[in-house]
Amino acid sequence: MKKLFLLLFLLAISITSFAQELPFNKVKLSDSIALANQMKQLATACDQKKLSAFDLFKFQLISGKYKDAVATIEQSIKDTPREESIYLDMYQAYLKAIISSNFIDTFKLLYRKHLMNSDDFEVLNIDDTLISRDATDYFIADFNNSYKNIETDTISMERAQSLVKKYFFKTVYAATRNLFFEEIKHDHKRRYHINDSILIQTNDGAEVSVVLIQRKGTTSIKKSAILIASIYAGTNETGAMLSASKGYIGVIMNTRGKRLSSGDVKPFEYENTDVYEVIDWISKQPWSNQKVGMYGGSYNGFTQWASMKHKVHPALKTIVPMVAIAPGIDYPMENNVLHNYSYSWNFYVSNNKFLDNEVSNDYNRWENLKNIWYNSGVAFNKLDSIDGTENKLWNVYMQHPSYDDFWKKMIPYQQEFAKINIPILTITGYYDDSQRGAMYYYNQHHKYIKNPNHYLLVGPYDHWTSQTKPVEYLRNYKLDKAALINIRYDLVYQWFDYILKGKEKPSILKDKVNFQVMGTNRWMHKPSINAMTNDTLQFHLSAHKIKDFYTLTPKPNASKIEMTVDFKDRKNMTNTEYYPWPLEKESINLKDGLVFKSEPLKNDAIINGSFLGNLEFTINKKDVDYSVILYQLTPEGNYFHLSYYIGRASFAKDREHRNLLIPNQKIQIAFDNSKLISKKLEKGSSIVIVVNINKNNNAQINYGTGRDVNLETIKDAEIPLKIILTGKSSISLPVWDDLKS
Template structure:
């Protein structure tokens, strides 16, 4: 209440805002970028917050801009280079470091500025803020960034297991690189396009340089390390408020950036909520209830009040996270929360785990007798994506905790389900799966999903992961696979905080595709980006005391 009162007092004191439309801001190379400048009214010099966007600056100070204006901040919203009203050529992310520096420096020189600037933004604008921080403009004092991440390889293009984030990348490319007047390409046509290297033609009608470069660098090589914000942020760290979502594809990188800022000795606070790529907006299927959702924007205002205006005490450097299932908010001084113990649940079955009709189980001990689960994966009939951490068009590919029973009815999906819980089980941290696998293909994928099964049978996806077999030893280089050889692989499903309630069961789905969230492995062993041919793969997952395939959960003590 005290904070709300302070906001209302500030709004009354600053009076009517003043807007300067389409202000031209010169960059070091002479290109002019266009911005709208919103001033809170009254007299004096203001702290300023800057948003740099490729999606078009707003014509009215609505939403989050109003929150900052009411709190007494000047707000500058700028079209990035080559977008909307700004000059120059748009090159995804490459120009944001220098242009961010020049824009912050311009703000600091204005008569209405007190030379204390913060940057904020979700998604691309958040990435632009991270990039600007790398350039160390003297006036930039704090950041408030949401669903943005800090690594171009792992966030924007590839997964921790080396598979391409196909749906997200192709749709974003189509929406942002299609020439004016040309209809946006059909989504299904784009994701089915082969070879992948020329999917830019299907998506936009022309060559897109960033797409071709990504296709030419499928491993994490020097091309990607040179573009990584996370690798460099330790030398340019600023106080940062970071907002992430359990169903946002940038979650892991957001957590990584929070941890890096903390290790650099700077204040950092993180908010992780039960949303996707739109912080503060509840899931469209209404799965989560419980406590009211906090306002991520007001948390950012409070952050800037502490580090730009010094009118509030600095919020504690903690992680505030939503415990799904229990539907309650918790705080932890670290991530993962102290006390999380990695606890295995072992894959088992008597007759076979293929589909919901099988008898696959998750057990506390490895099976006494060795066994093997088999299925055939064909890229022409890939298992479809249903929910999960997708971005960013709900109508095309709905995200969130959707029911998996339709996918689980397929014979190329292995389904392992625990006994119904008698007591609540809380997990918080990184979920992993360790599988012992083989294939008759020279390269293939293995996928996993963690699912919460309700008493009525509804099977909600919590998170998922994928591993491309050629990257089983890491992303920096490929490791040839000999067909028929049994390999131990580890698949990261991602971070989570969730309570399995009494009467619910824990489920792990194992397959070889999750399309179009990830590209289909064509199973030939040749480069994915130029391949047109595809072949089926005979897959096997082994389970025994010697080959203990398992789901590994971060169980909180007492949970």
């Protein structure tokens, strides 16, 4: 105790002497006792007066002030809505267990009581938060890496606080993960009948694994079934349980080769027949009332559309595809540009009968692979050679760079949409990575059938929150309160109740197209996508420069704006900021690409929809991958990322057939497949547009030879790319003017 007091006294002196620098001597991460003592000293030395109550508890716990920590967390739980205190409830159980004589038994008992006092939906929310989004491995790696990266014998107060918080997460979750996993799963068995051993034989002799979930006490009643068809074996149980608790029967179907099914896993290839057959099986069960609905996001959204490829099963009454990916359209390529994030996903879903989380979370492996490929300049189809592991699915993708029959066979194509006549609710987000897939289905359905019973809901959500419940902030942007709807628990089942039980239509669906206007705290409701806009802001590119910016003008002009990209140069990358993260920032890289700025807007405007582009240029290559990023430069001087487009010029007219450019001959390339957005642009804002060539470690590099881009290498980069844009090039923003309504 005297030694600890002396050390703390010396730490206090050091804070004054070193201007908030604390002495830091590394210990071995494997020495848990020495590490705990060091973190205790840091937590005690940190200034805790300025911490929020939520952070204060962490420091009190790590510094051993358990009595104070108990009081702090109990008050925090009282001040926090029950549905938002999931983490706090678990932390409280951990704290009480750590000061008991038997940590494991005490924690399990306390957490079991907490679960038993929670209703179905609270427990499912706990599962979604603590199990489905389990971050324990990340917390452990995050602390360990942060600790290893300290190379000085002093650290700042800010860094010390960060390290203590990371140590808190690592310590608490490592100690409790297996315990709360066990208790939550035990609680599910108390509430539900779960049959996870069903195998269905398909017409072509394969097997499909199915899970059936019913709420105990209701199994004698015939009900509608809600089906989730997924490749993510073992992760959709809470979705089926939610259906069971909402008065339905929950059914999960997994892709061939997953869970109990024999054979190889082949994503996307058989859902167009297998899902239909599972729906047929459901309709013939004694517990079925011959009504089936489907919902789910991402891959689980794709499977809903795939089920209707050949025909719509009579028992399928509605689907709710959320952030639905469209193979060949937005995955694994976007506008025919193949990204490499799908490379690791293939291993994640196909390495075993469930999911290979270990390989998926091996961030160092994937980051190193990207960097080695980029720096070496080898062909894109050599990724698995660099990785040292054969990637069969990836090699299949390499053979299909256009939207050919391989992709077309997976989902409805053209006239096949005309037979889809059931009610549909499509949900996506402005910052959903699969938005263009979701909108592809929506637009094609409207193209081939007149006035379908198809609703769209879209808001300021990303790929995850479009499927669940948005939180207050999205990538550092504070959402309007109107946007904070519970999509999964409320809206989806309000829709099912409307279609399957004859109840009222969800109140938010006031028209066929429903979208939240960022910055206004309101939703707008229109009968169609076209009705979202009643005006257009059109800008032309100009070579006239004011400081760091080229200008945007309202009329065509005689400008020529030149850009050169040296693909041999691997010290630098281009187009590294096209992805919207964060949404709002103080500055952008003004030297990356061609940056254009408009005059300040004279009036407020609402941008509604997908911006359009028509670029006129000459280029010394036969092809090019290009991007256009759209920003709002706010009156306060911040850059808000509104939308972007990335695509391959040779596929601009037709994603199915490649039309190479003629070098040094003027051409016009039009695009309209940018990310849809709705946001108020305040008076005094400027529009900033960045036109760029794609050269980075996240996607293929198109060297412009006209050969298969997957085969091109840095040897094809002897001559730098040179592009000259003319002043006839335009960008058009679809806007809504309330004064014209």
